[in-house]
Amino acid sequence: MESAEYHHAKALLEWQVELGALDAVQDTPVNRYDVPAAVEKPKKVATPVVAGIVAPVKVDAVAEAERAAAGADTLDALRGAMARFEHCELKKGARNMVFCDGIPGARVMLVGEAPGRDEDREGRPFVGRAGQLLDKMLSTIDMGRTRADAPVYITNVLPWRPPQNRDPKPDEIAMMRPFLLRHIALAKPEVLVVVGNWSCQALLGKRGITRLRGQWTEAAGLPALPMFHPAYLLRSPEFKREAWADLLSLKAKVRDG
Numbered sequence: 001m002e003s004a005e006y007h008h009a010k011a012l013l014e015w016q017v018e019l020g021a022l023d024a025v026q027d028t029p030v031n032r033y034d035v036p037a038a039v040e041k042p043k044k045v046a047t048p049v050v051a052g053i054v055a056p057v058k059v060d061a062v063a064e065a066e067r068a069a070a071g072a073d074t075l076d077a078l079r080g081a082m083a084r085f086e087h088c089e090l091k092k093g094a095r096n097m098v099f100c101d102g103i104p105g106a107r108v109m110l111v112g113e114a115p116g117r118d119e120d121r122e123g124r125p126f127v128g129r130a131g132q133l134l135d136k137m138l139s140t141i142d143m144g145r146t147r148a149d150a151p152v153y154i155t156n157v158l159p160w161r162p163p164q165n166r167d168p169k170p171d172e173i174a175m176m177r178p179f180l181l182r183h184i185a186l187a188k189p190e191v192l193v194v195v196g197n198w199s200c201q202a203l204l205g206k207r208g209i210t211r212l213r214g215q216w217t218e219a220a221g222l223p224a225l226p227m228f229h230p231a232y233l234l235r236s237p238e239f240k241r242e243a244w245a246d247l248l249s250l251k252a253k254v255r256d257g
């Protein structure tokens with residue numbers, strides 16, 4: 001049997017619900033205007049170090065090249081340092097490293113872009129068709145890589161042939177540039193001839209050979225003359241007139257000092 005007290009309490013509750021009461025009052029009062037305590041952030045759990053697994057260290061190839069180049073005190077030492085440099089992917093696909101040709105100490109140093117197939121095979125710069133044209137161009141101003149009286153010293157920005165003669169990549173230029181600058185410093189030319197767009201990129205920091213050619217500028221602390229690349233002149237012989245003007249400018253510079 002249910003007590004009268006029970007029925008009384010139930011009737012009271014139903015009446016309150018009818019009035020709109022939603023919550024039963026509890027023994028402990030709830031202050032609904034209280035600002036809730038700041039939620040504590042979950043603590044960071046330290047990532048466990050898995051023994052034996054070491055994150056790969058990224059090598060700074062440019063810094064490595066700078067260190068290797070700075071350590072070379074002679075052209076032979078520089079050649080050796082470049083041959084030992086393992087950070088340029090081009091080395092893997094090349095048959096030979098192409099370091100230089102001509103006479104070290106020449107007043108004129110010519111900087112080309114990169115070896116092609118013939119240069120890769122022989123290990124000497126500018127020995128293919130473009131090189132033959134270059135030799136002819138230099139002979140018109142009585143200079144040449146084998147001329148004791150008016151020698152030219154020759155190198156390239158990249159010492160290894162890019163596959164299929166593709167354009168050099170910016171990171172390849174950046175990592176070989178310290179060697180090129182050291183090469184210039186050790187060869188001690190009086191003037192530089194900067195041949196083609198990629199050589200301009202490496203030494204002048206910009207391309208646009210059509211605008212740059214023929215304008216004496218400064219590179220590696222020396223007077224520098226950008227010129228059309230002989231390979232370009234083979235494809236576009238109509239620009240030989242400009243190349244001729246630039247050769248005369250080079251001759252005058254060397255003559256007048």
Ligand code: URA
Binds near residue numbers: 128
């Ligand atoms: N083109 C270059 O820039 N350099 C070479 O040695 C041959 C072709």
